[in-house]
Amino acid sequence: MSGPESRDVTIYDVASECGVAPSTVSRALSQPGRVSARTSQRVHEVARRLGYRSAPLARHVPEQRTGTLAMIVSDVGNPVYAPMVRGAEEAAATAGYTLVLCDVVESAVRERQLLDQLAPNVDGLVLATSRLSDAAIRMVARRRPMVTMNRVTQQVPSILPDNEHGMCQAVEYLAGLGHRRLIHVAGPAGSWAAATRWRALRDAAASAGMRVRRIGPYPPTVAGGQESAAAITEELRPERAASNRRAADRAGPRPDRATALVTYNDLQAIGLIQALSRQGVRVPAEVSVVGWDNILGSDWCVPALTTVAAPLLDLGAAAVRHLLAVTAGRAVPAAPIVLPTRLLVRDSTGPVSAAPVRLEPVRLGVASSPVMDRAVQ
Amino acid sequence: MSGPESRDVTIYDVASECGVAPSTVSRALSQPGRVSARTSQRVHEVARRLGYRSAPLARHVPEQRTGTLAMIVSDVGNPVYAPMVRGAEEAAATAGYTLVLCDVVESAVRERQLLDQLAPNVDGLVLATSRLSDAAIRMVARRRPMVTMNRVTQQVPSILPDNEHGMCQAVEYLAGLGHRRLIHVAGPAGSWAAATRWRALRDAAASAGMRVRRIGPYPPTVAGGQESAAAITEELRPERAASNRRAADRAGPRPDRATALVTYNDLQAIGLIQALSRQGVRVPAEVSVVGWDNILGSDWCVPALTTVAAPLLDLGAAAVRHLLAVTAGRAVPAAPIVLPTRLLVRDSTGPVSAAPVRLEPVRLGVASSPVMDRAVQ
């Protein structure tokens, strides 16, 4: 039916078939009212008959706009992005834009390459948790309208969850449960969000009169959380840790045993809880765990995760709306837009037990007793 | 420093600054060796100094290619896509292409629009679980190279997991545990994959001498799975169901109580187990549940999900490699490419208990006793 599939139909084909000038076809198709009703109708009919489809590539050359926005994420596998993308997509669609998504696989090099390739092809960019340097971000931002998420860079508009208040919520809640010593499982090394969340936690803990130590950095993944469990077990079982350390370092068991763990994100928290459970550490009986994000699945892990819920959908939508404002040349606030967080209390946190729990011996890499398994898994 | 940010630097700017013709600049930048070393070096240096960035939009007009592939997914929020996207991305990057991802939010209308907008802008399309009609798919496929995933359409190349064998694996395993009656929680109505998986399950069950009923359709989400729980509870508790039904329908409890549930996908299975647990139905003691996909999180739900693992990463990679073959004009096999599945046995399945479990009264919407909660949640 379609034959040898020669080449796309152009406005020139339509024009000659119609007996009008190409410019008339262009007007008829893209500027309703700018051409007489009769001509317009004839052009439309011929275009339909010939199966004309506009070639946006060519169209965009003179127009200098593509109708496309790009969002760059560090890892599509991280469920945290799904709602952000959804929110961004809806905002973009509402404004008549198409959102494309690109994954840089946690690599700054790839991110830079992608940006160079993408930037000229889109009307604007959303950088979700970028790994680039501030200088690199500013350089790209000079070429194309851009907003960052979860990242503050001078002169570049940004959208953030309220890291400070979120951590305050977590800390106040833990304080109310009697916790006094925390451990923070840190996010990846070069990450602005990781640094900011740590700072926020530290400050919140300080004003609550709590002590907090940081371990890490760890990747923002389930595997990263599992990895951190080794270090944490050491913390929680000082008597055991001593044998792994030079005895001269500290004498006797540590007095400052942490009772609550705050991770950089939910994925880490889930991996951490998994690994702790496997080692016989009971959550929340022996130690409470608080995550961050409220990803899909944070409610079906066991125990269900207490977490600081970031307004992911809104973050995505706000980012795109903001970006479109920049694109339209409207003045944008210099200060970051900060969206509120919400503490979601579930089952991974509990009061500090009056008497320190007597810990069982650790059996690394081996699931503990069947009874234990039933209970925790 | 950057001034009023006039307009992008073009090869014409570079040319006049260099004192050479624009065509020379073009050659120097894109056809190494086609220009003398001295000129080339000078052009490169001026280009760098002026901050020249090629405008791919303009470049692609005569070239008729964009170096971009698009992948359309029905819902980025479904974790099943993450590995597929990752696989596709890696295959695309290896071949020097950029992959962009678009979400159609489970809407056929939006999918069609997007396709029309996207098709002319990319060199090829991957449709992951499309909701379009066969005719619509073929129409788009005629305009642009395309492959479908999880969907077979005449004349359009496709990549699939081995639905038939996957269901056989599940059925054989369940048969080995003593199960004889199954219920299938069906996927969404218009979905090829849903229809195919149901057919595969029915056939597999038939050859194993098992009975299987289908309920649904339900959305392929956690909410969909939760929804299905109501109908399933009715199945599992005929004595209770009878009160909801006209008593004349059937006399006494049903003899054909199902002992195993097979869902369309993991998300449904997880929602289903959640809802069942909340109603006091114990998994796998009272009923076994088998999912499909092996998504992230299917191992941290409780009980950890037994599931048919689709080779998601490979599916994505194979789709792109196949698409590039089509793009390059190489002949492609007419038959779908089928990738093997693997049954992942975890904790949501178990042997049929010798004596039918005595069921507790249902308390809808209310969590059962604390002891129960500890055990199942």
Next chain:
DNA sequence: AGAGTATGAGAAACCGGTTCCTGACGCCAA
């Protein structure tokens, strides 16, 4: 030294749209 060839670079066409400029035609009023 003169003729032939290879090499480098400029001019111009092209890709497929959009848009500015211009002119033709028709209608209305004076």
Next chain:
DNA sequence: TTGGCGTCAGGAACCGGTTTCTCATACTCT
């Protein structure tokens, strides 16, 4: 009847690259 104005459509330039064609120059060979 003529002048003026508004509507509609054609011609051509333009967007920023690529590519073909052509020509000038330099180098080689006899």
